[in-house]
Amino acid sequence: MSKLTETLQKFVDLEEKSLKGFLEKGKILRISKSEKLIKAGEICETLFFILEGSVRSFYFKDDKDVTISFSLEEEFITSMSSFITQKPSYENIEALEDCELWAISHKDLMETLARYRDLEYVYRQLLEEYYIRLEEQLIFSKFKTAKERYLELIKNKPKIIQKASVGQIASFLDMSIETLSRIRASL
Amino acid sequence: MSKLTETLQKFVDLEEKSLKGFLEKGKILRISKSEKLIKAGEICETLFFILEGSVRSFYFKDDKDVTISFSLEEEFITSMSSFITQKPSYENIEALEDCELWAISHKDLMETLARYRDLEYVYRQLLEEYYIRLEEQLIFSKFKTAKERYLELIKNKPKIIQKASVGQIASFLDMSIETLSRIRASL
DNA sequence: AAAATCATTTGACAAATATCAAAAAATCAG
DNA sequence: CTGATTTTTTGATATTTGTCAAATGATTTT
Numbered sequence: 190m191s192k193l194t195e196t197l198q199k200f201v202d203l204e205e206k207s208l209k210g211f212l213e214k215g216k217i218l219r220i221s222k223s224e225k226l227i228k229a230g231e232i233c234e235t236l237f238f239i240l241e242g243s244v245r246s247f248y249f250k251d252d253k254d255v256t257i258s259f260s261l262e263e264e265f266i267t268s269m270s271s272f273i274t275q276k277p278s279y280e281n282i283e284a285l286e287d288c289e290l291w292a293i294s295h296k297d298l299m300e301t302l303a304r305y306r307d308l309e310y311v312y313r314q315l316l317e318e319y320y321i322r323l324e325e326q327l328i329f330s331k332f333k334t335a336k337e338r339y340l341e342l343i344k345n346k347p348k349i350i351q352k353a354s355v356g357q358i359a360s361f362l363d364m365s366i367e368t369l370s371r372i373r374a375s376l
Numbered sequence: 377m378s379k380l381t382e383t384l385q386k387f388v389d390l391e392e393k394s395l396k397g398f399l400e401k402g403k404i405l406r407i408s409k410s411e412k413l414i415k416a417g418e419i420c421e422t423l424f425f426i427l428e429g430s431v432r433s434f435y436f437k438d439d440k441d442v443t444i445s446f447s448l449e450e451e452f453i454t455s456m457s458s459f460i461t462q463k464p465s466y467e468n469i470e471a472l473e474d475c476e477l478w479a480i481s482h483k484d485l486m487e488t489l490a491r492y493r494d495l496e497y498v499y500r501q502l503l504e505e506y507y508i509r510l511e512e513q514l515i516f517s518k519f520k521t522a523k524e525r526y527l528e529l530i531k532n533k534p535k536i537i538q539k540a541s542v543g544q545i546a547s548f549l550d551m552s553i554e555t556l557s558r559i560r561a562s563l
Numbered sequence: 564a565a566a567a568t569c570a571t572t573t574g575a576c577a578a579a580t581a582t583c584a585a586a587a588a589a590t591c592a593g
Numbered sequence: 594c595t596g597a598t599t600t601t602t603t604g605a606t607a608t609t610t611g612t613c614a615a616a617t618g619a620t621t622t623t
Contacts, residue, residue, distance in 0.1 A: 312500070365610070367610090542600075
């Protein structure tokens with residue numbers, strides 16, 4: 190749990206009561222490999238923080254599933270667009286391995302943010318951080334070749350290589366399974 | 377200026393003094409076609425709102441410039457990562473045509489957000505909106521073919537077709553000038 | 564352990580797009 | 594207006610990556 194506290198305190202020291210108010214609104218939950226946190230078509234009511242484990246977010250394109258992101262320990266994860274708009278999600282999120290998560294409902298989060306000014310400030314900074322990351326991902330996908338994208342993934346999230354299947358990684362990197370297999374063979 | 381007010385009020389009715397406090401921190405500025413709002417290498421100190429005109433954001437890849445986004449009237453624009461982190465920008469932003477902008481400095485914005493709670497809330501919602509848009513763009517670029525990406529641009533931002541050059545649009549859509557030219561010929 | 568299922572690799576070929584070169588069209592300067 | 598420059602289009606070819614099919618390897622089930 191201190192992982193969550195540390196992540197929150199990265200930006201500013203929160204007052205004790207804000208931190209406490211926030212933490213006690215959440216629940217710990219454990220899910221096992223392949224279980225879904227969020228299902229396409231449903232409204233995403235929950236923001237998760239990964240205490241242990243890793244998850245994968247994906248869409249369906251025709252019949253195949255296409256990976257959008259991988260998230261590891263100490264990251265917040267939700268179907269952002271569904272969580273924010275409270276409309277049905279297009280995205281699925283599933284556990285890549287057994288996970289321990291901290292979870293807070295949309296309603297509780299909104300109430301907590303409204304109550305504690307310093308928490309609202311932290312939430313804003315989190316949003317900013319996530320925005321920048323997404324922007325980096327977009328630019329990265331524009332500028333790099335298939336091989337460079339793979340090498341970059343190894344550098345940034347090496348753990349993913351062990352935890353996700355070739356198919357999941359390939360769709361994340363926007364290439365076919367075969368192309369990824371050939372890139373790996375060439376290294 | 378009421379365009380800016382409307383955009384802010386889209387989320388919640390701001391108190392009169394918050395709105396006033398915010399608006400009077402900004403300045404109106406006019407720039408002519410091709411002038412730069414933000415230059416790569418410099419720290420981006422300003423958040424702009426486009427009252428009239430349109431702008432283009434781009435990076436340099438080797439020697440060529442690659443368009444990252446187009447922004448039209450009634451949108452906020454800045455080099456988000458530089459503005460947020462206050463580190464040098466990798467991004468350039470230039471006017472596609474003569475523009476009228478509203479501009480607020482990072483320092484003034486931060487002070488204003490700290491002073492007016494309801495403004496901070498609006499800023500958060502703006503961030504959320506921009507996040508969702510970026511996410512859509514990322515997914516969109518993953519799922520569509522060259523032709524579909526062009527048709528989507530026509531649907532979403534038809535004005536851009538008139539205002540930007542073929543080269544600018546091609547790099548935005550992640551294809552060569554020649555491919556774009558052929559797609560246009562085939563319609 | 565053998566059979567069955569699933570995931571990954573390899574090969575042959577096809578499709579999409581990029582690159583290079585040149586022609587045509589549009590824009591600009593004097 | 595006219596020649597010069599730039600932008601866009603068109604054509605020929607090369608490259609990258611995808612698709613399909615088969616082979617190999619790994620994992621699970623009985």
